[in-house]
């Protein structure tokens with residue numbers, strides 16, 4: 145048994161047909177009223193709202209180096225998050241910026257954390273994440289969050305078929321997630337769909353594709369990972385970070401109006417090319 149706020153049923157929907165869901169996750173009797181598919185929560189109260197079939201990925205993702213590095217995902221993550229203080233300050237740049245923006249935000253209610261991963265940024269939102277709904281496709285990542293945070297709803301879901309009704313949230317955030325999403329257009333359409341007109345979106349991205357970012361990686365992780373795991377890390381990254389920061393911001397700006405941008409570390413030089421992290425606040429366009 146786990147605590148489940150029944151009020152949440154009003155914003156959830158079936159990821160297959162977008163029908164209403166009926167029942168109680170804590171009781172284990174949730175089903176879609178339209179297509180009849182039933183849904184459950186796994187052990188630690190993480191809802192499984194994955195679509196029956198996901199969008200397929202190209203053949204290139206079967207590459208052995210990609211598969212090998214993907215299997216080492218957790219270990220590689222800790223290299224970046226616990227590696228050293230320099231990485232930490234780079235990694236945390238967007239967390240701090242978006243935390244400050246959220247504090248200024250007048251919106252109340254639930255915040256959707258799109259592609260929350262292992263939730264390293266949740267530490268920055270102390271006192272706010274009990275109103276977070278973290279969604280990610282990797283159950284292992286969500287379980288890592290649950291071990292650290294008892295509050296906050298966690299949902300295993302596919303960013304290209306979100307299990308939420310239209311306009312379900314007043315705001316969402318997504319930190320270091322969209323660079324990984326192969327079907328970016330679909331994910332961005334879904335993010336726009338779950339916000340009403342004027343809804344707020346807070347996006348954090350590495351400056352992938354920029355000079356500074358590429359140069360930094362060449363000197364650090366590219367060398368370390370290639371050597372440590374005997375693989376072509378550059379090839380892995382081309383697949384794993386399949387979207388450049390500029391492309392992502394351009395895709396987002398088709399449905400969102402930019403409100404403000406913050407670059408790290410050179411906030412006075414507003415260019416992706418010269419920076420490592422970009423944080424962008426958007427508003428859902430009419």
Ligand SMILES: [Zn+2]
Pocket residue numbers: 158159160161162163176177178179180181
């Ligand atoms: Zn359904």
